Structures are given as structure tokens and as C-alpha cells.
Amino acid sequence: MVFLNSKLAVGIMATYMLAAAATKEGQENGTDAEGCIGKGQNALASAYYPPNGVCSDFYVPLSLDYEGPEWNASRWNNAFELQDFLSTATASARAGYPLPLGPMKRFQGNYEIAATFCTPRTPKDGKEKTVIVATHGIGPGREHWNSPYRPDEFNFVKHSLSKGYSVFFYDRLGCGASSRLDGFEASVFTAKTVLQQLASLVRKGKYTGKIKAEKVAVIGFSFGSYATHAAVAEKPEIADAVIMTGIGFNTTGINGNGLLRSFVPRIAALENPSLFGDRNPGYLTWPSVYDLVMNYFKAPNFDQDVALYTESAKQPFSIVEFLTFAGPAEVSADKWDKPALHITGELDYIVADGTTKGVIDHPAREIYKNAKPLQISVHPGASHHLNFARNATGAFEVITSFLSQNGV
Numbered sequence: 001m002v003f004l005n006s007k008l009a010v011g012i013m014a015t016y017m018l019a020a021a022a023t024k025e026g027q028e029n030g031t032d033a034e035g036c037i038g039k040g041q042n043a044l045a046s047a048y049y050p051p052n053g054v055c056s057d058f059y060v061p062l063s064l065d066y067e068g069p070e071w072n073a074s075r076w077n078n079a080f081e082l083q084d085f086l087s088t089a090t091a092s093a094r095a096g097y098p099l100p101l102g103p104m105k106r107f108q109g110n111y112e113i114a115a116t117f118c119t120p121r122t123p124k125d126g127k128e129k130t131v132i133v134a135t136h137g138i139g140p141g142r143e144h145w146n147s148p149y150r151p152d153e154f155n156f157v158k159h160s161l162s163k164g165y166s167v168f169f170y171d172r173l174g175c176g177a178s179s180r181l182d183g184f185e186a187s188v189f190t191a192k193t194v195l196q197q198l199a200s201l202v203r204k205g206k207y208t209g210k211i212k213a214e215k216v217a218v219i220g221f222s223f224g225s226y227a228t229h230a231a232v233a234e235k236p237e238i239a240d241a242v243i244m245t246g247i248g249f250n251t252t253g254i255n256g257n258g259l260l261r262s263f264v265p266r267i268a269a270l271e272n273p274s275l276f277g278d279r280n281p282g283y284l285t286w287p288s289v290y291d292l293v294m295n296y297f298k299a300p301n302f303d304q305d306v307a308l309y310t311e312s313a314k315q316p317f318s319i320v321e322f323l324t325f326a327g328p329a330e331v332s333a334d335k336w337d338k339p340a341l342h343i344t345g346e347l348d349y350i351v352a353d354g355t356t357k358g359v360i361d362h363p364a365r366e367i368y369k370n371a372k373p374l375q376i377s378v379h380p381g382a383s384h385h386l387n388f389a390r391n392a393t394g395a396f397e398v399i400t401s402f403l404s405q406n407g408v
Helices: 011-016 079-089 156-162 188-203 223-234 256-262 289-296 304-312 319-324 392-405
Strands: 022-027 049-071 101-120 130-135 166-170 215-221 241-245 283-285 340-345 374-379
Touching (some): 049 188, 049 319, 079 256, 101 188, 130 188, 130 223, 166 188, 188 215, 188 223, 188 319, 215 223, 223 241, 256 289, 374 392
Parallel strands (some): 130 166, 241 340
Antiparallel strands (some): 022 049, 049 101, 101 166
């Protein structure tokens, strides 16, 4: 399936926006931002394990066979060449310059996914047999869901465990402790395929310890939400509920050129060789916390120390992931007839250009026209980083209440 998005103003985004387990007893870690910096970023073991859960870390072997767009432009090898690509790609006049993403081609490979599974230390009414499979977005790794920093306020896994749910969360390919992938290959198509396989394994009782999942809910953040949407639209049987955070289906709310500029992309291996030196030049990152804040936060609904923590825990992203992230936005999910929740920050800069007013309800309601039910929530005051806004626990409560109210 090829995701084609003709409504975006930006040409490059309009073309293909589209094993052993180590059981850890939960323990409280320090909560100073400095103490969290770098911990577990490229390691299988997490930096933090919620005290109300029993958690295990896994390497999950996957064999991938999928189609994605072929890189059609010159590959850069240094920062000057990257800047030339970015200036040309976002220019109003691009005559004679090839589109960076070419025809779809087949990709194959064997990889390992670094994942963590947590189940409540004290089960509640059998809810632990509902497993939430969580896919992070561009920028964070799997600790997006399991923040070691001020976990009472920003840890989705800890909150979900308190409501009785189990959570399986993982590093996407190229991130954290998962296998590395060519930055000119990794795309939303890659992420979709990985999620489909992982959700199917979880449903079969794999990598969930003594828990045999009776129900599976899939949740994504940002890029992870678009990959999650693509996954359930194509294979609705992988889950019993779908939750998408930081997502917008109305592509008029996505300022492609603006985002490519505001992310200020730099070659990740050059920006931080000690952490990202094993990625090829197709993997990028933004250079400072201020660029993070520009895209992910909005005053006064965040704390500066929280922004500093999320900056310290960032992961690189591939250029093709960036160019394809919203590709699935126009793909119909008419085969999906189960509960669906879309929750986005009121002031989301990435998917709503700073305001959700007039761009959230439609065409989401048409795309998920058969969902039973579809709930669309706007989270007050927040921008893109719902999990780290001052009222993050309010968003977590919306999510777990939605699952409970719909029997999941």
C-alpha cells in the first residue's frame, strides 16, 4: 500500500509522507534531571522501573519484509551537504531537483527490538490481561512512556499500572537499544510493519511473562501514532482498541516546510558521537533544547527542567521517517470497528500548526467512521509533548478511562 498525501503544500512531504528476559524489581530512582541524563539511552535495561509493577526487558527478534520509498536524492556525508539538501528541499523553486523519495521498493532484514514489559504488582479485576503496546515518536525512545524523571507526573506506564493495565513498550528500529537501520531507509512503513509483528506476538502471549493477553490496545505518539493508524487500518485484527496521541488527520494543519526548518536538522553522529556515532548520516537530530521547545512545548504549560530532561533523553530520527511521518493521514480505517481515541494538545505545533481549532474533528471522523466508539479529545494548554506537559496525568486519565469505559 502506498500512502499518498496530495494536500500538503510541501512537495517532499506530499509524495510519500508516507532472548532472555532480565526481571527487574520496581524501585524508585533519583528524580533530579541531571541524574537521568543519558541513563539507559542505548541500553536494554531501563533507567527506571515503576515500583507498582514487575518489569522485564527483552530483545525481540523480527524478520521484516515490506515496501517503502527508495531514497532518490544524493546522500550527504557532511553537515554542509545536509544544509544544501534542506535549503533546496524547502525552497519555493525546485525545478530540476529530484524528489528525495522515489518509487516504492522491497526491503528485507533481520533485526532485534529492545522492549520492556510491565504488569501490575497487585492485579486488579483481571485488567492486567489487557496489554497496551506503545510506540514512541520522533525524538524520544521507549522511555517516553516510562519517564524516570518525576514519574508521578510524567510516567504513563506507572499510571497505567495503577489502573490495572499491563504495558509493552519498545525502542523503534534505529533508536535506543534496538538494531540500527539505514537512515535513508527507515520510514513510517518500517514502523508500521514492526508494530504489526509486535502486537501479534503480544496477543500470542510472547514476551509478556506469565500474562496471556486477552485484549491488546495499541497506542502511539506523534510519528508512532501515524504508524499505529497505518498498522490497524491495514490489519485491524492486531488490536482491540487504538489510541493515538499527538496526531492530526487534517493535513492543512501540518506546515511541512516550517517543520523541516524549525527542527533545524543536524547529522546526529556529528552532534553527539558518543551516543549517536553508530548511526549513518541519514539519522538526524535537532541541536538544542530551544529547538525541542519550539516544536514540542508551549509556555506556560511546561516546566523548563522537564524540557531539559526530555532533551537529554532524545533519540535521533531518520530523514525518511521525517518525510513520511504523516503519509498515512489520508488512509481510511473503515475496517476498524472497535474503540478508537485520538487525543492531541490544544496548541499542538507539529500536527496542528499551533492550534487544533478547526482541524481536529475532520476528516478524522470520516476516516474512523466505523469505530465503536470514536472519541476525539483536545488536551487543554498542551502542545505536542502531551506526556510531559504540566497536566500530563490528565491526559493519562483520559486514556485509561477510555479503555475502561469501553471494556478493554
